[in-house]
Amino acid sequence: MVALRENKTMAFTAIISAVLIWGSSFIIKPSLFAVVDPVQVVFVQSLGGVLLLGAKNLLERKNFHLGRSDALFVMVSGVLGIAVYQMLLNYAIKLLGGAICSILTALVPAMCLLVDIGVLKKNWNLSSLISIVLSFAGVLLIVSMSGAGELNLLGYAAVLFSNGVWIYYCYFTSRRKTNATSTVFLFYQLVGCALLLTPYMLLHPLDVTALIDWKTFWQLAYMVVLHGILVYYLFIFAVGKLDVVVTNIFVNLVPIVALACNYLFFHELINTAQATGTALVILAVMLNSRSVGK
Helix, strand or coil: CHHHHHHHHHHHHHHHHHHHHHHEEEEHHHHHHHCCCCCHHHHHHHHHCCCHHHHHHHHHHHHCCCCHHHHHHHHHHHHHHHHHHHHHHHHHHHHHCHHHHHHCCHHHHHHHHHHHHHHHHCCCCCHHHHHHHHHHHHHHHHHCCCCCHHHHHHHHHHHHHHHHHHHHHHHHCCCCCCCCCCCHHHHHHHHHHHHHHHHHHHHCCCCHHHHHHHHHHHHHHHHHHHHHHHHHHHHHHHHHCCCCHHHHHHHHHHHHHHHHHHHHHHCCCCCHHHHHHHHHHHHHHHHHHHHHCC
């Protein structure tokens, strides 16, 4: 019992730490994308992760062996959950900005709940249904009051689809049956991402002179080490100890962290509609967490 409680405490600590890093990335990315192409950022994250995790696993003499079919399946999951997810979200951030995208990311818990109820046929209650309605009402309010131009609609579609891809990644990760450690598991996922994006990089090589600027260099380092490796490692660990819905409830902290960073570093405030929509989403997740926690 004590060991189980300690595991859950570690899992909660891991997911909160991951969300703090994830939320702050929404503020870093817009300025980084002004210098480096969003797809190039994902490639640098993937390649950097492969090199760093590969070195770490070798030094610790971790067993890299996976069956051919397992390795392929894990790499495909990485392509979807890391490369495709990050490219969609980066595209949305470039169109809408980090603050709006962080708010829309808070829909993830409600979407997880929909998967649990509609696909996995798990039990539901009134609080769950109310939380889903409030979540989507909050997002509709944000969308309706933030403009609905063609580019905006593409941005909204991209971030919502990225939420769906993220949820698939979480459910896949929670059901992984390989004996590989989390770092080896993530290593193979990042290998898949790097292989997928290599042709793009050959056609659109990174301007290395951009790395001379220390701000860009440290932003990329942040994206590789913290956002590209640590966030995913912490999520894999937490999902392995907790339910997917329980883990993703903490995604509610993402917009709070992003908006707080936006205010602290750039003195930017969201408008009334965005604040109201955010409050509805947060209320929805509180209801969701209450019902799931029971």
